[in-house]
Amino acid sequence: MASIKVALLGFGTVGEGIYRILNERKEEIKREMGCTIDIVSILVRDKEKERLATPGTKITDDIQEILLNPDIDLIFEAIVGEEPAYTFLSDAIEKGFHIITANKTMFAKHGPALLKHAEFRGVYVGYEATTAGGIPIIRTVTNLLPTDRVLRIRGILNGTSNFILTKMREEGIPFKAALHEAQTLGYAEADPTDDISGKDAFRKLMILSALAFGTQPNWQDVSVVGIDKITIEDVADASKAKLRYRHVADILIDEKGTLHGSVGPVLIGTHHSLYGVEGVDNAIIVETDYLGALTLVGPGAGMYPTASAMVGDFLQMIGKREKVLVNS
Amino acid sequence: MASIKVALLGFGTVGEGIYRILNERKEEIKREMGCTIDIVSILVRDKEKERLATPGTKITDDIQEILLNPDIDLIFEAIVGEEPAYTFLSDAIEKGFHIITANKTMFAKHGPALLKHAEFRGVYVGYEATTAGGIPIIRTVTNLLPTDRVLRIRGILNGTSNFILTKMREEGIPFKAALHEAQTLGYAEADPTDDISGKDAFRKLMILSALAFGTQPNWQDVSVVGIDKITIEDVADASKAKLRYRHVADILIDEKGTLHGSVGPVLIGTHHSLYGVEGVDNAIIVETDYLGALTLVGPGAGMYPTASAMVGDFLQMIGKREKVLVNS
Secondary structure (H helix, E strand, O other): OEEEEEEEEOOOHHHHHHHHHHHHOHHHHHHHHOEEEEEEEEEOOOOOOOOOOOOOOEEEOOHHHHHOOOOOOEEEEOOOOOOOHHHHHHHHHHOOOEEEEOOHHHHHHHHHHHHHHHHHHOOOEEOHHHOOOOOOHHHHHHHHOOOOOEEEEEEEOOHHHHHHHHHHHHHOOOHHHHHHHHHHOOOOOOOOHHHHOOHHHHHHHHHHHHHHHOOOOOHHHOEEOOOOOOOHHHHHHHHHOOOEEEEEEEEEEOOOOOEEEEEEEEEEOOOOOOOOOOOOEEEEEEEEOOOEEEEEEEEOOOHHHHHHHHHHHHHHHHOOOOOOOOOO | OEEEEEEEEOOOHHHHHHHHHHHHOHHHHHHHHOEEEEEEEEEOOOOOOOOOOOOOOEEEOOHHHHHOOOOOOEEEEOOOOOOOHHHHHHHHHHOOOEEEEOOHHHHHHHHHHHHHHHHHHOOOEEOHHHOOOOOOHHHHHHHHOOOOOEEEEEEEOOHHHHHHHHHHHHHOOOHHHHHHHHHHOOOOOOOOHHHHOOHHHHHHHHHHHHHHHOOOOOHHHOEEOOOOOOOHHHHHHHHHOOOEEEEEEEEEEOOOOOEEEEEEEEEEOOOOOOOOOOOOEEEEEEEEOOOEEEEEEEEOOOHHHHHHHHHHHHHHHHOOOOOOOOOO
């Protein structure tokens, strides 16, 4: 039976999730895919840090140990931030590795170049986990093309912001208290700037734009507003009018083919499909010419949802995911 | 350039939709898939009936003209009802045709046998359009397996029922008037029994059960209740309590591996993700162990959404749908 050898870059929440799923689902994968998966190496920054025991897997702090290992077929990247992730993945593609990434900051900016490079080198790039965590939005949009023409994509792409807005409304607490609660619960980073400023949602929107429209708008043309200026009084006024604040990232193509993107708080009425999306959930509405509107709602983050999306990419790559598909 | 030759069985709303999409998207398909698609034959019941002109395509009322044509690779089936559809598709699989169907009545009962037969004969069976029209629920669940274990699937699987319940609540009109409006708008069949009795939703639930759990419960063990007993007073009482009637089909697996299915009206509160699903839309909540809950909302019927799902199956089969996937 074929054995596929993989490396993980990063062993934080998502990296650990991948490790757990690949181990917990070993038997199912063997049965369904006809192969076993070995996690050969894990790249970490600090080898001495206490972490989950990974018997049989080499823990290293040297990327070259992975890139120079001819046994490894594929790299899961779950590092935070643009660098060194981009350099690592760029080198990996050049050396012929398949890659699967959850790194939205890196992919929003360098995704188009990585995909082009990967096509040239004949390797696979999976990036389902970069956008909206466990919601299979990349796969759904990919599958809609080329049958359908995407006209607009919008939604709640940052779970932390949505959690804060939900708390402010439900408990009548101010922004700062809701943010503090999000941090206590582990939903927001120690530095939550990217979440509450709209930057994180903007990046995911750019990833979706590149996929759906084949291009991104000029970044400086997209208005990006966060939720940090919304007061407890604003939220109360909205509630009185049966409206809810949602932080919405929105990209559409007009009849001339020009893209219009925006990210910011929007007041939503009871009939809107984003009205009921609460807490850390993400939601995305895809509008196409044939299908009309398709809405997907689900977990936008978390160890298992994000890691499940990455393992999903991997199994898709192995190519036997579609059990119903018996190739002729 | 390869040319793929297809036949359509049935040329009603959905059949015409397939014809239109394959023609309207000819260039995109050629560019993306590297092949052209020829609609060689269309099977109809009455050759004399007035219909959309289809130059270059043979209109026939004899299935054997299609089944005995060695040029044809694939059959799109868009007939209504169990027979003769099942016999046609069974024969087609035996003869080595790939098949794509939108026929829920037939597939709920005979789907498992057709899939087994197709696996044996090495042909493809696409059935995305049998369940929830344009919502890619079959593909989404297929892709989640085997990473995730599905625990429960439930949702609004009949757009006509949901339209009627929405109208009763919004306009305060009785069941019969709302049904009449659904019929006038073309949402309900001339004989709407299957829609309002819950039978249609039940069938789709059985298709989802076979996919997600590998089996169906005994049909007689599933309680199936329609919406025809809901009065205008019931709906008004619910509204006063901030609740909404939704017709929900539900299947879950318990810890012992036993399936529990039910179909019927449920009262839903404002925090439920089915609360905001109005009109003819369908919605499905998939719960898995890793992902948590994923909700998909979209058009449950209609010429273009349903036909788009079938053409999507087709392009998936051709196997180059995933533009990002560059095979090693």
